[in-house]
Structure formats: C-alpha cells, structure tokens
Amino acid sequence: MRDQPKAADLLEWYDRHARKMPWRVGPAERQSGIMPDPYRIWMSEIMLQQTTVAAVKDYFLRFTERWPTVTDLANARDEDVMGEWAGLGYYARARNLLKCARVVAHELDGVFPDTETGLRDLPGIGPYTAAAVASIAFDRKATVVDGNVERVMARIYDHHTPLPAAKPALTEFADALTPDQRPGDYAQAVMDLGATICTPKNPACGICPWRSACRARIQGTASELPKKTPKKPKPIRLGTVYIARRVDGAYLLERRPDQGLLGGMLGWPGSDWAETAVPDHQLPIRAEWKELPTEARHTFTHFHLRLTVKTALVPMDRKPKQGDFIELADFRPSDLPTVFRKAFYLTKDL
DNA sequence: GACTCGTGGGA
C-alpha cells in the first residue's frame, strides 16, 4: 500500500494499455525517437474539446487528408472548413481553427510555438489545449487539466468540493503529480486512465494502476466524485425554418453570421428561436408554404428546440428576400449542422 | 463566476 500515487506506475500501465488513435504516437514509437506532428496534435486537441474520441476520429481523418499541413489549412476557404466541420458541433472551434492556422502559417512561418505560453496566445487554444500540445507534441512538462484529470484528482485525493469551484485545487494536485520524465506520455496516460478505468460511472477500481493510492476507493466514494454544482433545467424554444426548392432543384440557404449559435454555418432561413412563439417574421421568399406534419426536435447545450418546418416549390425567376439559391449539384446535406440536417430529412419522409 | 456554445452515445 502506497501513500502517494506515482507517475511511474501510471506510465507503466500506459506502456501496456495506451489506446490507439489516428493522431497518437504510442509509447513504443516515441521511445524509438518518433515525435508527433504538432499540426496533427493541435488539430486533434481542438476537435477533442468536449467531444468524444469516437466522434472525432472520422473528422480528423478527413481534415488531415484534405489539408495535410497547417499551410494547406490556412489557404482553405472558410466555407470548405465550416462544411467539413458540420455535425461536430461547437462551431466556434472551426472558426478559431482557421484563424489559428492562418496566424501560424502567415506570421510564424508555419511552425507551431513549442511552449505553453506561446501556444496560449493563439485563437482557440486555452489552458488545457496549450498544455496538451506542449506536452504531447513537444514533450514539455505541462499539466493538462481536462474533465478526466479533474475526476481522477478528485478521487485520488477524495476531494469533495464541487466543480467548477474545485478546479484550482484539482489543478494543484495534478501539477504536483506531473513528472519531469515523459510528460507527453504522462498527460495522455492520465486522460486514458480517466476514459477507460476511472470513468464517471462504475469506475474499474479493481484494475486501476493507482488503486493502492486512491483515497476515494478506500473511502468508497469514488463513484460520487467529482461533485458538481447542479445545472439549470433546459427551457424549450420554438422556431420555424423555411426550405424552398426551386423547380431546377436548387435550395434556398443562408450563411449564418459568425457570432452566436451555429455561427458561420450554412442553414435554412427562418425565425429566431424563442421560448414564446415569435409573432410574425418575414418569409425568405414569396411562395405557397406548406407546413410539415412533423416538427424537428433538437437539443442544444442550453435549450431544447422544436422546429416547425415549412416547404415550398418556387419558380426559376423568383428572387429571395433572404438567403441565396445553391445549385443542387453544390448542395450537400453534410455541410449543414445537425439541426438543419434533421429538418431537411423530414422533407424526404413524405 | 456565470453564460454561451453542439452533438451522439450510453445508462
């Protein structure tokens, strides 16, 4: 029985159990001198913000296939990047991804900063991502504190202060445990531990490399940690979208403003979304609108949406008041955020 | 510190 968790024990576990990921350089390869590509590590870390590895995988492969270097990405068109990101969520990440790529490509000679502070100054890179890229891509000693690390630290030290107030204390715990040796592997090891062993529900304490040092396991409190301050209930918002199809098959779409929900994404024109039905709003084009029998339901981070879908078929010469027609050959539903994709597929069920 | 900002999967 040990009093303190040892980084070496976790690294030994990681050497045997590291998860495979398309962007990851495993412990064995790293040992043989192979270092990760900072561009790919950065890309993966942006995508992984509040997003599961499973959801990220295909997006990562498509992005790096289409834009193999940071310079390629910097030269991409905004609409192509937003379209490729569609469906992954948190679209400010995609806007900042492009901003960051352009800074690196045009102001830093295409080379990512190799320090936490240098990375921290770039768009879309906060405390977590700066530490992750510095440690994983450059093997610099930096303390990553994500949801996994918060959970692992809260349990190791049986810390009951609820998040987010507990964050500074948990960060100190994590900082004290970070080793000088193999900081990159260690960062990934703690997160792998949180993702596979020290899970939010039903943690597998019996096979945990840190079981002998874990206070919460000893106290039997592991599954109730970390504590969190209760969250507010999600209100229901209502709205309407208009899906106009021109007789030649073109669809009427609009580019949403960069700021706000689904910023920078392509979408159907429509009303604002409010908790009380919006009295009346301008139609995007004059037409005979028909309401679909089923509404599109979708849940965002902080509200539920019930979307009324109206459709119309319009003649070639009719000019829209809102949005622009996109030729059928140029329209891919996969360019739309999920909520608008749902609305679109409802028009196909008829 | 409190809000905003997506989505899909699992319990």
Add this chain to the structure above:
DNA sequence: TTCCCAAGAGT
C-alpha cells in the same frame, strides 16, 4: 424518454 456527459474556450 430523459438525463448525463466528453481531451474547453471565449466573453
């Protein structure tokens, strides 16, 4: 169905 939540950042 509903709730939780996942490698957070920006304002």
